Amino acid sequence: MTATSEGAAPATRLLDGIAGPADLRAMSPPELGLLADEIRGFLVDTVSRTGGHLGPNLGVVELTIALHRAVDSPADTLVFDTGHQTYVHKLLTGRREGFATLRRSGGLSGYPSRSESPHDLMENSHASTALSYADGLAKAAALRDHGGRVVAVVGDGALTGGMSWEAVNNIGAAPERPVVVVLNDNGRSYAPTVGGIARHLADLRARRPSGPGAARANVFTDFGLAYIGPVDGHDIAATEEALHAALELARPVVVHCVTRKGNGHPPAELDLDDHMHTVRAGSAAGRPAAPAGPAGSAEPTWTSVFAEEIAAIGAERDDIVCLGAAMTGPAGLGPFARRFPGRVFDVGIAEQHAVGSAAGLALGGLHPVVAIYATFLNRALDQVLMDVALHRLPVTFVLDRAGITGPDGPSHHGVWDASILPVVPGLRLAAPRDRARLRELLREAVAVVDGPTALRYPKAGAALDIPALRRTGRCDLLREETGARVLLVAVGPMAGACLGAADELAAAGVPATVADPRWIAPLDPALLALARAHRLVLAVEDTTSTGALGARLSQALADEGAHTRVAALGLPPRFLPQGARDRLLSGYGLDAEGIAAAVLHRLARLHRG
Structure with missing residues (x-):
């Protein structure tokens, strides 16, 4: 439970004394528990005012404390996947004062930032990349005889991305290069984790805990990694013990930590949609402010206008299907999914697969609409070119968060798609100026039958209609x-x-x-x-x-x-x-x-x- 009530300033006596990770190692178990409460209260109070990723960070409070007691950062390398779960890491590495400016111009980044601290080696804000970083870092350490250890903290949602498994394939094949994979398993990325990986992790969570010497096969041991877990990621002592055991193995190993997104803050725990994955600036006690759009008090957003129109088009055409990459709700597919649940496919954090699968759907006689953030489409450019455009397939890409996005910063501004996509042969790219044009251009796009189309629009209130002469x-x-x-x-x-x-x-x-x-x-x-x-x-x-x-x-x-x-x-x-x-x-x-x-x-x- 948080250490503060609504409207009261959180107590931070122990947190005030944390200048760096070394200060954690002198604390007693009772003090560590109180520190976790103070951190949770601080996050609720601060992030409610600034906006940001609240739920994921409430879920890793104890895990991050244990991590910084077991690992000697920055001599040892910590990489987080994705980086929005690093608020506690920032607090424990001397950046508490910066939280007043979190995600604001010139202020503290909402992701790891190399310019902020030597404890942030990678500015990791796109998912499924940390294990590749870790593999390369371990190889570099072996070649240069560097004594630092490599630890990657990976959310279970990141394992839905194929790049993670390309890295696991390499990490597991080199037992002489130790990489510790801390699997933060809370059953979801933004939305619930999907697919076979989700089922496999659920099966592992249901088993009795096992250590590195246990002969219990799972997908990680099949790839050549040792496995420890599952461990209660909210038990500091148990998590720290598991991490020490993993580090002593001096080989690739997975420490499976089970956590709860939004843990310790009742409003987040009761928010079944996304456990307060993000909250807007000025929300009360971590409760999200009323969303912009028809159901809220503000003007419609570009996303909400798209959401209404694609659902209307779906009612008219049964060949329209939609795909998302772990962000179907934020990308505007919620109304379509509620009306046509069998025609929406959430493929997880797997943009390349989303586009490749869309090509298959188009080959099967359907018109797929891939709703995705503009910055994430960059990851699937090869599929746009060689799987969709080369075959002149009718796939429509709806690029949300195009242009300047705002507080998520440099990795999330969608400023490349309008320069990259025009080189794709046969692709038509539209940019609506207002609500009416978004509806009009979307209908024109899904009417195209001989090649791909794309629409781009920002994260903002949708402009009032501007009539043409x-x-x-x-x-x-x-x-x-x-x-x-x-x-x-x-x-x-x-x-x-x-x-x-x-x-x-x-x-x-x-x-x-x-x-x-x-x-x-x-x-x-x-x-x-x-x-x-x-x-x-x-x-x-x-x-x-x-x-x-x-x-x-x-x-x-x-x-x-x-x-x-x-x-x-x-x-x-x-x-x-x-x-x-x-x-x-x-x-x-x-x-x-x-x-x-x-x-x-x-x-x-x-x-x-």
């Missing part, structure tokens, strides 16, 4: 002025900012046309014609500018010998920091004022030239 080709003209020399190409949700910029430019005596291409790949001949009719074209995009629409439009016009100057106003080609979406966009000049200033600056250069 007229349509030319696939493009919507949103503003036309007589004598306009400037064309603003407003990509997706940048339409509102571009219209605002056009107002500012008109006040400065610079008339501008504003066009929404709707489909941003391949290039629409009508968009090229519009561009040729203007002296300056500025493509405004919530994505990295390298290789995106502006760059492709510039190349196409240059190839034609056109005299139009084309510039791209997008995000810089680097990993971007965490922070509020609107503030980051404004900081990179992607607001009305910044867009207008960019146009005036470029016009001045044209005049000087």
Whole structure:
């Protein structure tokens, strides 16, 4: 149970004395139990105010304490998979003061961060990678005769990703290279863990505990790893004892720790959907704030609009099926799944398999819709190319969290898909500007029968509908002025900012046309014609500018010998920091004022030239 009641500040007498892991080793068992209560109370109090991953961290309090008593970090290497379960690790490695700024601009990262601490070696926020890191680290230690030990803390959900098993295949084949795999098994990633691995772990949890000398076969021992467990991950002494036994084996070994997501905080324990996997900033005592969307008090989100429309399409067409990768709810497939449970497939944290399986579904005569975060589609690019596009299969990718995402930071901003996907032969890529266009473009996408389609939209409130003056080709003209020399190409949700910029430019005596291409790949001949009719074209995009629409439009016009100057106003080609979406966009000049200033600056250069 947490050490605080709602509205009361948590007691942190013991936590106040923790400057680093070494301070844990002098504490008595009763003190360790009190420390766990203090940490849990601190997390509930702090994360409720800042927002963040509460449930996963409440589940690893005792496990992390035991880990830092048994392992000598940073001399020994700790890698977490995924990194959202490292809040307790951060508290025990001297970063308590930073929690007031958790996930805020310039503040403490919600994931491991190499710039924060030597205790964070990998910035691990995409799942199923830690075991590959561990394998490479163990190989490096053997080659360089380094004495440090390698410990990977792996959530059971990460084992649904094939990359984990590619690593296990290598780790188990080298008994001379010790890697300790701490399996944090709480039966779920975001949602419940799925598939045969989930069933196998449930079977292991039901067995009596066994040590490394027991001759009890399981999937890990079949791969060549020793196995210890299952261990109660909320029992500090038992977990620490198991970890010491594993380290003494000096060979690859799995320590199977059973934990409960949200443990010790009743609201999280009673939240059966996801045990407060994340809470929003300002939630009371860890209770999630009312969600944005039709059922909440705020405007609909892009995700909720997609959720309604795909369910409506599913009612009209029985060939529509949907796939998700352990995030079916957050990606908007909840309403579809409730109406058509047999037509939704959650494949676990396995994006490559999701796309490959979608190819098989399409070959079987269905139209799969893969709903996935934009940043995670990067992991399945080969499957998009060789399994879907090469076969000209009708698969629709719905890319949530495209562009600036917000507090999850550099690993979660979806800023690469609009540069990568246009190189895929035959793929059509759309970016809706508002709610009506999302519904319209989704229906256009699932009507395509001769190749893949994709839609991208951000994590934000969906913009109010912006009517078009007229349509030319696939493009919507949103503003036309007589004598306009400037064309603003407003990509997706940048339409509102571009219209605002056009107002500012008109006040400065610079008339501008504003066009929404709707489909941003391949290039629409009508968009090229519009561009040729203007002296300056500025493509405004919530994505990295390298290789995106502006760059492709510039190349196409240059190839034609056109005299139009084309510039791209997008995000810089680097990993971007965490922070509020609107503030980051404004900081990179992607607001009305910044867009207008960019146009005036470029016009001045044209005049000087």
